[in-house]
Amino acid sequence: MLETTLLPHTSSGVHFLSAHAVIRQLIRSSGAGPGDLVIDFGAGPGTLTAPLAATGARVLAVERDEAFVRKLSRRFADQPLVKVVHADLRTVPLPSRDFSVVASIPYALSTVLLRRLLSRPRRALVGADIVVEWGFARRVVAAQSKETAAWARKYEMRVARRIPANCFRPAPRVDSAHLVIRRR
């Protein structure tokens, strides 16, 4: 069962990406550029939103925390390509047009987000570059459950690299992974 085998066992604390090289790799890997629509789920202070907007892509910065939403709204007030969306990533409506995802989300929400993105009948998701817990990423790409195997038939899923815990502030207890997902 996915619920018992894939859910990370670690805390759901807030850890901000602080390693510029990792941020650059995520953005470069996504291939985001003018004309693209990219969602940054759990945008926080805009760690990934800012470099994504710099590519010329339209960016939806989805964030649940009110203080971060205020901060994001101020930070990107003069950037028409960025739309700050005060919403829960578990319920926010997803676009019907093609879109990509670049995000570093709380570990505890990894399963629910992948399920929302990959189990939809209409495959509007073009690709995703997501930071998830290392063990979780390994289980997803192994595609050994019925659900992950179904995802693997529709999407190529691979781990691009391991992201050491010291690439975040504060550092989580476990390493993370850059999980790459591409529509087949």
Ligand SMILES: C[S@@+](CC[C@H](N)C(=O)[O-])C[C@H]1O[C@@H](n2cnc3c(N)ncnc32)[C@H](O)[C@@H]1O
């Ligand atoms: C791990 S932090 C990462 C922040 C930022 N992406 C970064 O890399 O620095 C996760 C972010 O997700 C937000 N968040 C937590 N639960 C959420 C939810 N259900 N929907 C949307 N955002 C959420 C938190 O407020 C926090 O800003």
